[in-house]
Amino acid sequence: MPNTPNAPYALNTPNAPYPSFSSFVRARGPVLLRAARSLTANPSDAEDLLQTALTKTYVAWERIEDHRALDGYVRRALLNTRTSQWRKRKVDEFACDELPEQEAAPAPDPAEQQTLHDAMWSAVLKLPDRQRAMVVLRYYEDLSEAQTAEVLGVSVGTVKSAVSRALGKLRQDPELAPVR
Numbered sequence: 001m002p003n004t005p006n007a008p009y010a011l012n013t014p015n016a017p018y019p020s021f022s023s024f025v026r027a028r029g030p031v032l033l034r035a036a037r038s039l040t041a042n043p044s045d046a047e048d049l050l051q052t053a054l055t056k057t058y059v060a061w062e063r064i065e066d067h068r069a070l071d072g073y074v075r076r077a078l079l080n081t082r083t084s085q086w087r088k089r090k091v092d093e094f095a096c097d098e099l100p101e102q103e104a105a106p107a108p109d110p111a112e113q114q115t116l117h118d119a120m121w122s123a124v125l126k127l128p129d130r131q132r133a134m135v136v137l138r139y140y141e142d143l144s145e146a147q148t149a150e151v152l153g154v155s156v157g158t159v160k161s162a163v164s165r166a167l168g169k170l171r172q173d174p175e176l177a178p179v180r
Contacts, residue, residue, distance in 0.1 A: 018061050024070055025054060032074055039082045049085075053077035123173040131166035134159055 029050075036046040036053070056077045057070070064073060124132055130152075137148040138159070145163075149156045170176060 119175045134162045135166045
């Protein structure tokens with residue numbers, strides 16, 4: 001029986017010692033593959049899992065007394081094989097008594113922060129009153145565009161365009177050049 005793309009688990013040997021096994025695989029293979037896919041996240045892993053379970057079934061073929069219960073036998077082999085794979089997986093994380101310390105970023109210099117804050121506020125004060133009000137409400141008071149528009153009694157589009165122009169002016173302010 002030739003191997004087909006839809007049945008990678010089928011036997012390649014035309015004179016298999018157990019022809020009933022070959023017919024079982026042909027008949028029940030797609031259903032068993034769906035069961036294997038439910039046990040793994042990767043379709044290739046599911047095919048490998050099914051192939052391993054079918055190999056185990058083939059080895060035990062003579063010992064299986066009730067061939068009407070083969071689906072259950074193969075499903076149990078799928079589950080046991082998957083459980084064994086899961087247990088053998090490499091564990092990269094280990095429990096420990098103490099958590100490793102995170103390398104903290106160096107704390108910024110308070111003097112530099114104050115200088116930056118003063119330069120920013122100085123640049124904001126240079127803006128026209130309306131733009132300054134919108135920038136303060138949007139970024140210092142953390143209001144949304146809609147909330148800012150409601151407070152100032154203007155449209156949301158007006159807030160967007162005015163804030164955009166204000167940010168453009170702030171980007172061009174020479175006092176803020178070291179920040180960029």
